[in-house]
Amino acid sequence: MFDDLRDLYQEVILDHGRRPRHAHRPEQVDATAKGDNPMCGDRVQVFVRYAPDGSIAETGFDARGCAISIASADLMAETVQGRTPDDARALFAAFREMARTGVCPECGGEKFDEALERLQPLSGVHEYPSRVKCATLPWHALVAALAGEKESTSE
């Protein structure tokens, strides 16, 4: 019955949505920001710990929301680890395109290939426009944290 929905709720999403690996506050927090989608009530706070070279050493989060937003936060934490803030932003741009349209032909180049493959299961949201923000919300919060802001919205 829900075979078509497997496009959206792939096993990896259900799994990360149910048992997120990064849903916690790191011991050391260098930057944090909240994201908030007033249209549906999803809320997330993202925590960042930097490595001495300024790259992202660790990301954690505290989220209330649907399977998609939690899975997205969790996969985000995995894929930005070890990246510079600039690269994390570029990866977000690529991911956002993918979430909106289902594909991202001109995205990133080699250095993002593996990350985007990891994020690919979330691309199914493009068929459910009101869910796109669920997937991008944690990223908005991350980008706000990297910019030293306290809040973001997914608008």
Next chain:
Amino acid sequence: MFDDLRDLYQEVILDHGRRPRHAHRPEQVDATAKGDNPMCGDRVQVFVRYAPDGSIAETGFDARGCAISIASADLMAETVQGRTPDDARALFAAFREMARTGVCPECGGEKFDEALERLQPLSGVHEYPSRVKCATLPWHALVAALAGEKESTSE
């Protein structure tokens, strides 16, 4: 071209609209009230002088408005002269019915026959609903004056 319009603008209306006989303030004024149609800007003030027996000795008016409202004020002044306030009110009820529907089958009885015949030229307004108030406005003011009020609206 305007043959049909003669129903509405009969000669008597054009005549009374152009040269009203009662468009003045009597020397003695026992009661007065203003009427005001905010929807079209027509304004009229009606003055009443009572006879010693309490009947209407004289009615005058000061009006700004269309031919219909002025003719109606003038014909009103003619037809209420010498009547008791109660009869003037009853005549208004009959006239209002005529203005709204074009006829007034159950109206008044003998004592109003002549007056209604005199007012009959105004019955054409019933085909122009927004003009009905032009014809009834002076009457509203008269009735307000008879009741000792200062203002009325044609609503």
Next chain:
Amino acid sequence: MNVTTPILAPGRLDVARVREDFPILGETVRGKPLVFLDSAASAQKPRVVIDAMRETMETQYANVHRGLHWMSERTTDAYEGTRDAMAALINAPDRHEIVFVRNSTEAINLVAHSFGRGILKPGLAVLISGMEHHSNIIPWMMLREAYGTELRVAPITDAGELDMAGFEALLADGKVGLVAITHMSNVLGTYTPAERIVQIAHAHGAKVLFDGSQAVVHRRVDVQALDCDFYAITGHKLYGPTGIGVLWARRELLERMPPFMGGGEMISSVSYERATWAEVPHKFEAGTPAIIEAIGLKAAIGYVQSIGYEAIAAHEASLTEHAMARLSAIEGVHILGRAQDRGGVVSFVLDRAHAHDVATLLDRQGIAVRAGHHCAEPLMRRFGVESTARASFGVYTTREEIDALGDTLERVREFFA
């Protein structure tokens, strides 16, 4: 059911025939027939409403009032006719008590602004309940902010009913000037005991406003029998167009209230020094009104009356009973609110699944439900949830649609198990 039955046997609603009146119900969504269970957010429109609006624009349209020409006179008659129709629908004693607004949100804001600042004495309180829609919360918070009016909140029980003892206690000090309460909750389906609310409130010197956004869709409202002071209605939930709603209020209150907005159509005379206001209700209707929409609303009122509230209430009661039973039977489904007197709105949560995910999975099967806080965040908090899924019913809802919801929910549960 006999095919020769008239559309509506007395007290009985022939849902198959009703559905033919709603063109949209033939649509498919994601390849599946539309199952529209989101009528509490906004109802679909019957053909008579669509046609009334179309015909107005095609054959008889001009701006209303002030127009001394045929098209304007005819349009004015049609537009003003809605006032009569609405007055009849809710048994208002006087057609001048029907004020046209955009929606019930504006109706409540109008009262908060004009009655709140113009009549309510400073220092008095407004009493709402714990199950209000934001539209009946925020205007009073804004009034508190601007004017110092206190805001009190009557508690609700775990069953989702108004706690009458708690309600009365909040009136005890005589400082409540206005009780503003929903007549039917858009989340719990609860009907509040309107007559008793009014009796108690009036006994304590408070006026009463009902937010009738939901109630008037489902049962007969008689403002004289209720004896309330204000009643807010929104057209788009009553099978009418968007952009049109109604505030009913007692004429003596409307007379005393200052206008809300200023502009064309609401004045009697204007100089730069002074303006005098038009008679009620025009005093509250500044600018060109929603003419075409009012005319559409009249058609919607006629439609509802042609079915009859008895038949509507019976139909929805049976659907609701069925839905409560069907959904309760699903493991992990929890329904919010178990009021004795309730209408066709069922909110629920499913263990291990977020309401948004539930809604998306249902949508995939063409089933439209709402998910979120339903503009009632404080109520969500009261029940300890962030959001719920909500199925809501209208005249066109069928038992089969509820079965489809139930069956699909079973699969959703498995999906997230």
Next chain:
Amino acid sequence: MNVTTPILAPGRLDVARVREDFPILGETVRGKPLVFLDSAASAQKPRVVIDAMRETMETQYANVHRGLHWMSERTTDAYEGTRDAMAALINAPDRHEIVFVRNSTEAINLVAHSFGRGILKPGLAVLISGMEHHSNIIPWMMLREAYGTELRVAPITDAGELDMAGFEALLADGKVGLVAITHMSNVLGTYTPAERIVQIAHAHGAKVLFDGSQAVVHRRVDVQALDCDFYAITGHKLYGPTGIGVLWARRELLERMPPFMGGGEMISSVSYERATWAEVPHKFEAGTPAIIEAIGLKAAIGYVQSIGYEAIAAHEASLTEHAMARLSAIEGVHILGRAQDRGGVVSFVLDRAHAHDVATLLDRQGIAVRAGHHCAEPLMRRFGVESTARASFGVYTTREEIDALGDTLERVREFFA
């Protein structure tokens, strides 16, 4: 004109083909073909608008925002699309600057309320002109009453133009916080010199609101070129539905302005203690908006653009020139206003005949004109009249219709001679 011409040769309007787009123009009134010269009060609706509304209700309707289902998503897309269309029409830099309201009256009231009480410092003044519609007078009088804001009125010349020296003089003391002026008079047809007004006002530290109710119907409006701060638009004059209008405002102002009405859709989070507002423009759009009407308005915008403002302006200029000449030639007819820069609105009085009587006689021949004070009493007084008759033109108006007006007026004159 060649029959194979596309509907609209560049810069040229084929009125016969335009008329086919308006179903109502085939109607008769009192047995005569309708001659509709009352577009300034409200325009007729082209088929694309009627169809867009009908199709929405028949095939794709649900409440917008918050809906996680297909119908709601599609309706939201269509509704939000109007914001983009309107932003493009008036060259707004940011779609979030388009706030949906009921009509321009509400747009101006919103500014008077939120900017007036929220931003404008107490003791400052609002400067309007002597040719405003009541909708751009009363809100400022109400603000004066509630908040003490001074109200100033810039004089106009006998030709019906803004007296620029007088205007500037009223700004000299630096106390004017807002200039609120019509972009085109609904009585005189005058276009005000918008760019100059803005330059002068800004130089004196005042913000500028234009009442664009009339102007945007007839010529291209570019809010960035004008450099104004607020612009008010009403949909029903722009060939769109009733019940929908737009306030455009600079985003930084909207961000700072407090909300006008409270309710659903305009909040970010709510507890009884505190509410935070949604992003602009949603902060100003409480409650279910006029969804179907917004979608209709988008169709109207598309229609206007498909004809093009150049063609519209050229067509209306030629009609206006013809009308001025034709009516001036009639003995006893006096036209109000002789502005250099004017649009398709001609107000006139006829000696010995009251405007209402004129309108009724014209109506008898199927010719619809407006008669009265046109919601501009102070302007009437300025010209020493109680009321005027007014003929106003739209894309569908023909030279022949103006001739019919002229010929009939000749007879009216004789009738009252």
